Amino acid sequence: MITYVPNYYSRFKCIADKCRHTCCKGWEIDVDEDSLKRYQTHPEIMEKIEDGSYILQGDEERCPFLREDNLCQMIIDHGEDFICNICKDHPRFRNYHEDYIEMGLGLCCEAVCDLVIDNRDTFELVPPKALSDAITAMNERDVDILERFARVSGGLVLAAQESLDMYKDMECLDSSWQKVLARIDIGTNASEFIREQSIEFENIAVYYLYRYPAIPAFAVEASLFIARAAMAIGGDVIASIKAAARMYSSEVEYSDLNMDTIYDVFEEVT
Numbered sequence: 001m002i003t004y005v006p007n008y009y010s011r012f013k014c015i016a017d018k019c020r021h022t023c024c025k026g027w028e029i030d031v032d033e034d035s036l037k038r039y040q041t042h043p044e045i046m047e048k049i050e051d052g053s054y055i056l057q058g059d060e061e062r063c064p065f066l067r068e069d070n071l072c073q074m075i076i077d078h079g080e081d082f083i084c085n086i087c088k089d090h091p092r093f094r095n096y097h098e099d100y101i102e103m104g105l106g107l108c109c110e111a112v113c114d115l116v117i118d119n120r121d122t123f124e125l126v127p128p129k130a131l132s133d134a135i136t137a138m139n140e141r142d143v144d145i146l147e148r149f150a151r152v153s154g155g156l157v158l159a160a161q162e163s164l165d166m167y168k169d170m171e172c173l174d175s176s177w178q179k180v181l182a183r184i185d186i187g188t189n190a191s192e193f194i195r196e197q198s199i200e201f202e203n204i205a206v207y208y209l210y211r212y213p214a215i216p217a218f219a220v221e222a223s224l225f226i227a228r229a230a231m232a233i234g235g236d237v238i239a240s241i242k243a244a245a246r247m248y249s250s251e252v253e254y255s256d257l258n259m260d261t262i263y264d265v266f267e268e269v270t
């Protein structure tokens, strides 16, 4: 079966110990059956696994194989092929269709945020394939970004207060996100901020359109909220957009409960 990937995909590389928000802490890491079988002859590994998952350590819930210098002890001892499937695969995602797969990279990873948000080329698939109408509309750079948002969402966007209330009611995975939510000022108009960084917000919107093609209005909601969160974070503009995008993706996309809320809301308005 053919697999399509975004045009930036081949440039992805995990930055390992340089990563400030490693994915090797803060959530359950399930070990697949084949890897478990491989680990049976390594008691020093098996003693760190319980109920098929790594036993996370300390307040930060670190993977037991994540060293203080943020390198993976298992890779150092046994090589990259030895780690379990979820660790090899993250942060990739796949959408399965009848006779093809669309694969991409999740914005919860800071290396992916750099790759996606800094991308200057319009989104294309490799090998080449026709894009959805919504992504094609979002790729039209001679049209004002907010007009493109309106076309893609069909004009259906949540009011700023309704949007903020929705995120405040969601499951929270990292308390630093709650601090960002508390600083968001819904009276601030994000329009000029988005226009001034139109390529960055086009890239964010296209990421969501590609990953969640059934709910295009969600791509606009995510982009608008990331803009409000970036303004609340402040400081260097591009760094604040990347920080907001990474946190938003981690909190919203990587919680099944929160994605249920998103589908409930946006299947209704799409």
Ligand code: SF4
Pocket: 013, 014, 015, 016, 019, 020, 021, 022, 023, 024, 090, 091, 108, 109, 110, 111, 112
């Ligand atoms: S979040 Fe991304 S860059 Fe950081 S450790 Fe995980 S895969 Fe690597």
